[in-house]
Amino acid sequence: MRKFVKITILTFIILICVGGISLGVYFASVYSHISKIALNEEKLNSLGLAIEIFDSENRPIKEENMFNGNYVKSEVIPQHTKDAFISIEDKTFIQHNGINYKRMAKAAVNNLKSKSFKEGASTISQQLIKNTHLTSEKTIERKMKEIALTRKLESKFSKDEILEQYLNVIYFGNNCYGIEDASNYYFSKTTHDLTVEESATLAGMIKSPNRYSPVLNIQRCKERRNLVLDEMAKDGKLTPQEAITAKNKPIELKLNSSKQNKLNSYSQDSIDEACCILGLTPKHLAIGGYKVYTYKDSIKQEALEKSIEDVQLDNNDHAGIVIDNSKSSIIAYTGNSAYKILEAKRQPGSCIKPILVYGPALNEDIIYPCTQILDEKTTIAGYSPKNVSGNFNGYVSARDALSKSINIPAVKVLSYVGIDKAKAYASEMGIEFDEKDDSYALALGGMNYGTNIAALAGAYETIANGGRYSTPRFVSYITDKNNKIVYIHKPENKEVLREDSAYLLTDMLKTCAQRGTAKKLNELNLDIASKTGTVGKPNSKLNLDAWNISYTPSYTYGAWIGNLDNTPINMVGGNQPTQIVKNYLKLQPDDSHFNLPNSIITQQIDNTELSSNHRVVLANVFTPERYTQIELFSRFNLPNDISKKFVEIESPDVKARVENGKAIISIDTKDYLSYEIYKQSIDKKNLLKSISGKEEKETFEFDMDENKEKFVIKTYYTASLNNQEDIKEIELIKTKQTQTKQKWYV
Numbered sequence: 243m244r245k246f247v248k249i250t251i252l253t254f255i256i257l258i259c260v261g262g263i264s265l266g267v268y269f270a271s272v273y274s275h276i277s278k279i280a281l282n283e284e285k286l287n288s289l290g291l292a293i294e295i296f297d298s299e300n301r302p303i304k305e306e307n308m309f310n311g312n313y314v315k316s317e318v319i320p321q322h323t324k325d326a327f328i329s330i331e332d333k334t335f336i337q338h339n340g341i342n343y344k345r346m347a348k349a350a351v352n353n354l355k356s357k358s359f360k361e362g363a364s365t366i367s368q369q370l371i372k373n374t375h376l377t378s379e380k381t382i383e384r385k386m387k388e389i390a391l392t393r394k395l396e397s398k399f400s401k402d403e404i405l406e407q408y409l410n411v412i413y414f415g416n417n418c419y420g421i422e423d424a425s426n427y428y429f430s431k432t433t434h435d436l437t438v439e440e441s442a443t444l445a446g447m448i449k450s451p452n453r454y455s456p457v458l459n460i461q462r463c464k465e466r467r468n469l470v471l472d473e474m475a476k477d478g479k480l481t482p483q484e485a486i487t488a489k490n491k492p493i494e495l496k497l498n499s500s501k502q503n504k505l506n507s508y509s510q511d512s513i514d515e516a517c518c519i520l521g522l523t524p525k526h527l528a529i530g531g532y533k534v535y536t537y538k539d540s541i542k543q544e545a546l547e548k549s550i551e552d553v554q555l556d557n558n559d560h561a562g563i564v565i566d567n568s569k570s571s572i573i574a575y576t577g578n579s580a581y582k583i584l585e586a587k588r589q590p591g592s593c594i595k596p597i598l599v600y601g602p603a604l605n606e607d608i609i610y611p612c613t614q615i616l617d618e619k620t621t622i623a624g625y626s627p628k629n630v631s632g633n634f635n636g637y638v639s640a641r642d643a644l645s646k647s648i649n650i651p652a653v654k655v656l657s658y659v660g661i662d663k664a665k666a667y668a669s670e671m672g673i674e675f676d677e678k679d680d681s682y683a684l685a686l687g688g689m690n691y692g693t694n695i696a697a698l699a700g701a702y703e704t705i706a707n708g709g710r711y712s713t714p715r716f717v718s719y720i721t722d723k724n725n726k727i728v729y730i731h732k733p734e735n736k737e738v739l740r741e742d743s744a745y746l747l748t749d750m751l752k753t754c755a756q757r758g759t760a761k762k763l764n765e766l767n768l769d770i771a772s773k774t775g776t777v778g779k780p781n782s783k784l785n786l787d788a789w790n791i792s793y794t795p796s797y798t799y800g801a802w803i804g805n806l807d808n809t810p811i812n813m814v815g816g817n818q819p820t821q822i823v824k825n826y827l828k829l830q831p832d833d834s835h836f837n838l839p840n841s842i843i844t845q846q847i848d849n850t851e852l853s854s855n856h857r858v859v860l861a862n863v864f865t866p867e868r869y870t871q872i873e874l875f876s877r878f879n880l881p882n883d884i885s886k887k888f889v890e891i892e893s894p895d896v897k898a899r900v901e902n903g904k905a906i907i908s909i910d911t912k913d914y915l916s917y918e919i920y921k922q923s924i925d926k927k928n929l930l931k932s933i934s935g936k937e938e939k940e941t942f943e944f945d946m947d948e949n950k951e952k953f954v955i956k957t958y959y960t961a962s963l964n965n966q967e968d969i970k971e972i973e974l975i976k977t978k979q980t981q982t983k984q985k986w987y988v
Contacts, residue, residue: 279387281394285374285529286407293516293528295509297538298573298718303509312422316406318434319421324405325479326438326445330470332366333477335405340367340396341389367392370408373523411525414444415451416581417505419525428456430496438480439488442470456493457581458806464493497580506561506577508543511584512536512716519717519729531723536716537571539564542830546574549825550801553818559583559805561695562822565703565798570712570733572696573797581806584694588804591687591775591815592647592759593789594668596747597701599652599685600644602659602667605709605743607879609658611641611750612847612871614856615651625682627653630776637856641750645758647774649686656685670738671701671711687775699791699800705747705771706793708839709739742841742876749874752836759816760790762824769835770794772823774815777804784810790819795834799823841877846870848885850914853937857883864888864964869914887914891966894957898972905944905953905974913937919944920954924969934960950975 295303328335334342342365364372371391376384395404414424424444425433436444446466447454456463468489475485504510513524516534520527527534546562561577561584577583603609617635620627627649629635635648643651656664661684665675674697676690696714704711712733719730739747751771755763760772775789787804788811801819803811813819846861849871858881861870865888875881894917895910909917916934918924919942930953931942944953950973957968 279390281391281398282375293513293524294533295512296535297540303538312420313410314422314433316402319409320436322438323433323436323441325474326441326470329473329477329479330445335366336401338365340365340392366408367395367404370404370411371395373411412448413451413523414447415455417510427498428495430498439467439491443467443493446470452585456495458586460493506579506583508538508575511575515716516720533721535718537573537718539573543574545826545829547576548829549822550576552825553821555803555818558803558811560803563695563699563800565699565714567703567706567796567798570703570714572714572716579806584696586806587692587694588787589687589689589692589777590698591777591787591789593698593773593775593791594687595644595652596751596773597671597673598664598668599656600640601739601743601747602664603655604746605739606659609640609655610858610875611746612858612873613640614852615640615643615654617648617650620650620654622653622657622682627686641753644750645754647759652685653682656682667738671704672697672713673701687777695800695802699798702791702793703798704738705744706795706798708741709737709744710735711738741839742878745839745842746874746876748836760820762820763792766824766827768794768827768832774820776814779810782810784812785814786810788813788815788819790815790823792823794832795836796832799826842874843877844872845875847873848887850887851885859883859885861885862889864962866961868961888959888962888964891957891968893968894955896955896970898974900974900976903946903976905946906941907953908939908941911936911938911940914960916958916960918956922952924954924956946976
């Protein structure tokens with residue numbers, strides 16, 4: 243037994259040694275091959291690179307798609323700027339030969355523990371190679387290429403030359419490539435004039451330009467800047483007092499407005515999408531000779547821009563979008579802001595209601611469009627929603643609650659669906675949630691971060707497409723430098739809502755465009771569904787965001803107005819954003835019509851039961867037409883009950899008494915019943931009063947000629963085929979003391 247164990251252990255050791263030697267030989271062979279790859283010096287400081295972008299007609303999009311046009315030489319870069327980048331990115335930059343093996347070993351151990359390539363431990367020299375020669379994939383082979391090229395870089399250039407090239411290619415967010423471009427955009431100055439704290443701000447950003455953006459995440463950016471200043475003090479580049487002084491200064495941005503339109507142009511967002519698709523940076527797209535073919539419709543793009551120009555926006559940030567529903571393609575897009583709008587997230591306000599609340603409720607067969615919901619003072623799980631008007635409306639239909647954007651019913655319906663289930667539906671339609679998004683404020687768009695106009699319009703496109711979702715795209719296809727197609731967009735068409743649920747929701751949103759908050763669109767006389775949203779600023783009469791998302795069978799349209807720095811606006815969704823959509827549809831009318839699917843039927847319901855008891859029940863054969871209303875229903879979710887009204891006559895609630903020698907008779911009338919009051923008997927000459935079409939408590943006073951008199955109440959259905967009657971007799975006695983005695987005979 244011992245001999246067997248020894249043989250097993252020895253075999254295992256031999257296998258490990260052989261495996262290790264084989265692996266070593268393999269890596270040596272790969273590295274030997276990789277080391278022959280030439281360093282391309284043109285890529286290190288390639289100026290004037292551009293990406294070719296084409297519209298839907300394969301015509302070049304004539305927008306500025308240049309990179310690294312503002313190259314700055316080392317001698318004009320302040321020393322404190324260089325020190326900031328070295329202190330936070332690569333402390334041993336001057337000493338090492340391009341590779342920090344100690345950091346690499348530590349990162350390798352951490353990566354093995356986490357079973358990922360999360361840590362890279364790249365030096366400044368390695369980052370320069372990665373940004374100019376390699377893709378962003380995280381593989382061992384790519385890392386070996388990086389090491390081989392870095393060694394060649396270090397043997398060819400001085401440290402000062404490497405740092406100069408590095409500072410001119412790194413990305414600072416907002417389409418800023420290189421430190422001169424970033425200095426000009428964020429501070430409206432040249433690199434030569436950067437202060438210590440400004441240099442530290444830029445050095446801190448490059449780890450994650452979005453996360454540490456001074457535009458959107460000022461506090462996080464400041465914390466990162468202060469870390470850079472601390473590291474500079476540790477390295478002896480600043481005195482402790484200089485670091486403290488710089489840390490106490492606020493981040494004072496002076497954004498260069500000349501770049502704002504370029505940031506949010508159709509071509510720039512197409513480039514961003516192409517980078518995500520291929521896993522490349524924009525510069526790699528340009529260097530690689532990739533060509534991006536988009537869905538841009540130049541005529542519709544011009545119409546969208548004109549529609550926005552014709553609305554007074556008071557220099558607020560804004561964006562507009564048009565999506566072709568059949569292809570899930572963004573055919574027109576424009577925006578204006580100091581930051582990339584599609585990289586920001588904004589609370590959607592009431593525009594989230596169809597996606598998160600009413601769509602899921604219809605699909606789960608919880609409500610009908612005509613379902614009555616009580617709008618009253620409400621608290622659910624500690625959350626007390628308020629209506630914008632500050633008033634309560636009593637019972638309202640789901641249709642009216644949505645079209646008029648009444649808040650409390652939306653929160654109630656979300657509670658019927660359940661937050662987790664509702665979020666699952668919205669997530670399937672492209673809406674992303676934060677882990678903190680777990681309150682009933684979600685029904686009103688109260689998200690921790692929010693969404694953007696492309697994602698929100700894409701969710702509405704789902705409804706327009708009969709409940710099928712596909713992520714809307716700018717990019718149709720991409721080719722490489724040899725004109726070989728490397729990507730082509732294929733819509734997903736994933737079913738999220740049933741076709742019947744999507745149609746019912748569309749019909750409710752058509753009401754919003756006809757007589758609800760988006761009623762500006764009613765003048766167009768188009769078959770269009772719409773929803774508005776307004777996000778208020780707490781403790782203020784001003785707002786932060788205003789939205790309109792509308793759609794026809796063919797296209798989805800969106801408009802957003804707000805400010806990414808949260809400067810308030812004096813605008814609401816039903817006004818300027820809706821006007822933008824209206825302007826566009828005047829220029830590009832859409833005469834497509836929603837087709838009624840086979841899964842939708844019309845049914846007559848008893849509206850007396852709906853108004854009195856707030857129940858949705860089918861009308862019966864005796865129900866007069868005037869007391870019915872036609873409603874749309876899914877074949878999969880029909881009312882189970884049939885109204886009993888107009889089948890058996892209802893005996894009225896009658897109260898009678900004698901006061902001061904007069905008969906006082908009170909009746910709780912129903913508007914679908916008629917009542918006649920007679921003295922002594924049912925005879926025309928004895929008719930005292932006729933009541934019809936009233937829903938209230940009616941009180942009548944009649945003279946009594948005798949001490950004891952009989953009154954007869956005749957009740958029958960108004961305008962009904964059912965001729966049943968209810969006869970109620972009342973005997974009243976008046977005494978000298980005018981005390982009341984009553985005898986009832988029915």
